[in-house]
Amino acid sequence: MIATDLVILGGGITGLGIARLASRNGWSVTLVERGDLASGASSASSHMLHGGLRYLEHGHLRLVREALGERAAIARMAPALTTPVRFLVPLTRGSRLPAWKLRAGLALYDLLAGKRELAPHSMARAAEAAAMEPALARDGLLGAGLYSDGVMDDARLAVAVARDAAAHGARILTYTRLVSAKPSSAEPGTHDVVLRENDTRAETHLRAKLFVNATGAWSDATRLDMLRMLRPGASDPKPQLGPSRGVHLVYPALTRSHGLLITAASDGRVFFVVPFAGRSLVGTTEVETLSPPEPAQCVATIEEVRYLAREVARVLPGAAAARPLAVMSGVRPLLRADGGAGDASREHRVTDDGPLLTIAGGKWTTFRIMAREVLHAAAPKLGRDLRALDDPALPLPVPLHASADAVAVSAHAVEQEFARHLDDVLRRRSSLWLADDRGMSAAPAVASAMARRLGWTPAQERDESAAWEHHVHEQAALLDRALERQGA
Ligand SMILES: Cc1cc2nc3c(=O)[nH]c(=O)nc-3n(C[C@H](O)[C@H](O)[C@H](O)COP(=O)(O)OP(=O)(O)OC[C@H]3O[C@@H](n4cnc5c(N)ncnc54)[C@H](O)[C@@H]3O)c2cc1C
Structure with a gap:
């Protein structure tokens, strides 16, 4: 029987960030992922380390400022897996956003970023914008705003976080499920846990003090299952997520070097063209799913592919002749909102159910902030003192060089x-x-x-x-x- 402080369910960036921070602070940790690391939303993101320019419009200033701080910290931790990118926001005749408002938004974004690590915003006339990105449609182009953000290799960065956790003692188990958890009669205050490996069916027996549910879009279902095991007979918890699917198309490079932030003509949604690994990621869509999403709701539809292809071709006419190479699809673990997925907050929440903490919502970029909050909620339950929480932005394990065979x-x-x-x-x-x-x-x-x-x-x-x-x-x-x- 292996004794462990924490069993973390979910090996996306949220669970991995918690495993990293807990193990760095000397807690014993076992992370259980039912598939591969980052096989959920954490490898299907827009690949942006960002504060989220569009959240400024919704007045989420604290979220944006915190995320911009994290953008800088994560870039320092993983320079080989992150790159600064200049984004162009084209201003076109009849566009929703007047130039003054864009300029004010970009200035505020710079201000919230604080210490200048990336180039500040600027404004360009139509001819300058077209010279920077000749593929841009010229028709109605009035100019552009320019700002900086980070682009990351989301999946490989998540794996680097897992390696850091393992280097500090975390046990990382992939393709494994928790099959039972019940209060231990041998050691009150702990739980007897059985894990089963998917392929070999090999079982691991643990004695755990506390569970963290970091299963993203599946966290309502995990919470229900876990509480039925940990507190048999108690009433079922209410769902708290309103997940939404987001799809990207991967094109051959559509721009010279810039990212683009575009407003879709058909529905006024904001979407991106993100330069990544010599390709352009075009996305995303936002389609509400059930909680938990059914398997069929996790994949892209024909309508989403058409929507993205149509919108990108409007701004970059050359895209009409280019064939996308691949499709990415992921489900955002959004907290439920009244106004639909687009209005849903990107804030996160830690829910305390006694032996189970559930962390839901949030963004890739804010994974360290979420980990800290979970540890603060967990520490008193484990009798740990967190006054000197050790969370340095030290370099993560370095990946193999891109040229490796x-x-x-x-x-x-x-x-x-x-x-x-x-x-x-x-x-x-x-x-x-x-x-x-x-x-x-x-x-x-x-x-x-x-x-x-x-x-x-x-x-x-x-x-x-x-x-x-x-x-x-x-x-x-x-x-x-x-x-x-x-x-x-
Ligand atoms: C289309 C899209 C674009 C986005 N773009 C950005 C962006 O550019 N920048 C940004 O900061 N954020 C972005 N986000 C948000 C970000 O990707 C997510 O907030 C983040 O990846 C969520 O991580 P997670 O670990 O909570 O969830 P996930 O990555 O989904 O991980 C949950 C994991 O739990 C596992 N699991 C489920 N049930 C169980 C179980 N019972 N036992 C064990 N394991 C289980 C799953 O297999 C999965 O691996 C985007 C999200 C989407 C979908």
């Missing part, structure tokens, strides 16, 4: 980065999924290097490759169906 990447991913399946490596430990062939030509070498380390049989190795091939074909078929019929 597929075999080296696989070895490193299995040995250092908790990779267990082929798509863990292709999609979340490397940029191979962004290659023109979506990593298909690298897949056999990656699979065979993984097979050697993980002891796969030839049949398992074939199944892993077939699963990736299926995923790539499915995405290609969706793009074909969505774009051919409308002639995009």
Whole structure:
């Protein structure tokens, strides 16, 4: 029986951030993720380390200021996985946003960022904007605002946080589920826990003091299951999430170097073109889902693909002839709001149910703030003193260099980065999924290097490759169906 202070459910950035901070402060931690690390929203974000310019319009000044502080801290922690990017906000005839308001918003954004780590905002005339990004539609272009934000490799940054947690003693278990938890009769105040590994069905028995539910869009369901186990007979908790799906299309680079912040013509929503790893991420959509989302609600629809393709082609006409390479889809764990997903706050909340703390809401960028709040709620329950919480913005473990070959990447991913399946490596430990062939030509070498380390049989190795091939074909078929019929 392994004794642990905390069992954290969920290996997205929220759970990993908590595991990192708790283990750095000497707590014993076991993190349980039912799939791969960052396989939920944490690898499907817009890849922005940002305060969120658009939240200024909603008056969320504190959220924006805190997130801008985190933008700077995370950039210092992971320079190899973050890049400063200049974003252009085109001003067009008849646009919702007048120039004065944009200028004021950008000035406030700079002010809230405080110490200048990134270049401050500026305004450009139409000709200057077009010279910076010749692909921009000229029709009705009046000028542009320019500001700076950070772009990150979300999945690999999450893995770096996991490595930091493990380096400080956290036990990170992926492809594992918690199958039972009940008050311990042997040691009052603790709980007997059984975990089961998905593939081997091997069980781990733990004695845990406290549970943290960091399961993102699935946290209402996890809270219900956990409380039924921990407090049998008590009434069920009310759901607190109003999740929403967000989709991005991955295009070949559509701009020279800038990101774009655009207002969609069809519905007035803000969306981005984000330069990332030589590609352009175009998104996102916002479609409400159930809590928890049904599996079919986690994938992109034809309508979302068409919406993004249409809107981006309006601003960057060249995009109409470019075919997206890939589709990303993730579900935001938003706290429920009255006005629909677009109005939902990006704030987070820690809910205390005695032996279970649930953390819901928030943003990728604010993961360290969320971790601190969870530790503050957990400390008295564990008899810990948190007056000297150690949370330095020290460098995270460094990833392999981008030029490493597929075999080296696989070895490193299995040995250092908790990779267990082929798509863990292709999609979340490397940029191979962004290659023109979506990593298909690298897949056999990656699979065979993984097979050697993980002891796969030839049949398992074939199944892993077939699963990736299926995923790539499915995405290609969706793009074909969505774009051919409308002639995009
Ligand atoms: C389209 C989109 C764009 C976004 N863009 C940005 C952005 O640019 N910048 C930004 O700061 N934020 C952004 N966000 C928000 C950010 O991505 C999320 O807030 C963040 O990733 C949530 O992390 P999480 O760990 O809470 O959830 P997730 O990453 O979803 O992780 C939850 C994990 O829990 C696991 N799980 C579920 N049930 C169980 C269980 N019973 N047991 C064990 N494990 C379980 C899941 O497999 C999953 O891995 C975006 C989100 C979306 C969807």
